[in-house]
Amino acid sequence: MLSVSEARARVLDGIRPVGHELVPLLDGWNRVLAEPVAARLDNPPADISAMDGYAVRGGDTQDGAALRLVGEAPAGHPSAGTVGPGECVRLFTGSVMPDGTDAVLIQENAAVDGVSVRPTEPVAAGRHIRRAGQDFASGDVVVAAGRRLGARDIGVIAAGNHCWLTVRRRPRVAILATGDEVALPGDPIPPGGVVNSNTPMLASLVRTAGAEPVMLPAAPDDVEAIARSAAGALDADLLVTLGGASVGAYDLVQPALARHGLEVGFWRIAMRPGKPLMHGHLRAGDRNVPVLGLPGNPVSALVCGLLFLLPALRRLGGEENVEPELELATLATPLPANDQRADHLRAALGRDEAGRYLVSPFTRQDSGMLRRLAASEALVVRAPQAPPAAAGDTVAIIRLDRHGL
Ligand SMILES: Nc1nc2c(c(=O)[nH]1)N[C@H]1C(S)=C(S)[C@@H](COP(=O)(O)OP(=O)(O)OC[C@H]3O[C@@H](n4cnc5c(N)ncnc54)[C@H](O)[C@@H]3O)O[C@H]1N2
């Protein structure tokens, strides 16, 4: 069976990023930049003062000299003309340095009497000046393409004087739940039925990646019905199916999708939970829609969503770094040796006295247990054939909140 990393590499291989659109800067948060943004000006635009005080010539401030105040240059009102020897100009944080001056005497160090300004200590040339372009120069790339924009990115792009952004459009992700037994929350539940928790859960996961979920009608365990619903995926950027992925007589997703030209890339991988994961492409005419078939067990669906769907969505959305981030933690309780499937144990996460992560895997790891999943803060990732681990050992974890889950 395929390993998790090989399987993910194959999923990502089959993904082409979606196209671009132009959005106002204020709508850019959490979108993925499609083109690098180059500054349209220097920042600061000129040498400016970093403090409130007086623009001086540093060499004039020795030995209790008295300087003559010749003007005022508030921020946004640069002074004209050149400041001569023995002269100074009143300025403020952000004021442009007047010609002829080379330092700022902060007002706390100035004894002022009318137009006489006496430095109480000397100021070295260059002091308290922010140089033109020291932050960035016109033409510098301030944010690279492929970055998901946070508040800081929006700030630097604004400072570079941009009000429109070219971002990836939001990928459209079709979600198709299958199973005679599933009913949406609030709907009548058939005898022996279960509430369809996977569709809302996976739709939310899709949203965390900045993509748009498109809910296809849930289909009973019937090839025709699944195929009819799946037709709605031919316009989407990716299809996620839920359930019907395993080997049971009613696991009909593959035969149903075959009606839309399904080419299976892989089916079943060496992981727990999530062994029956299926990957392929619908190929119909000029359509080529990647498909992830997630298992029906809710924990399996979520873990496969984290390990495969989120990276696929990020790649689809044009992001560069798409792999789930592994961190290190100290194990609070021992773990037995692992078998041949990479394991992902739901766990609580705390800190030890030194501030390092301390992780406590839950004793029961049934992949149908949603409350445990919701209470988990991390997954402990165990490699295939990992030997027994003792309390105090270091293990790899994936923090669920890091991924918006
Ligand atoms: N003989 C074998 N049986 C199973 C194997 C196997 O290798 N041999 N694999 C097991 C593993 S591992 C998993 S995971 C499940 C996956 O099964 P399916 O993807 O076919 O899922 P279903 O059978 O449709 O459902 C499994 C379980 O999840 C519930 N479910 C389904 N859809 C939803 C939904 N939308 N929301 C909430 N819960 C859902 C469903 O009622 C079942 O209880 O197969 C094992 N079996």
Ligand code: MOO
């Ligand atoms: O993915 Mo299954 O949950 O290993 O039981």
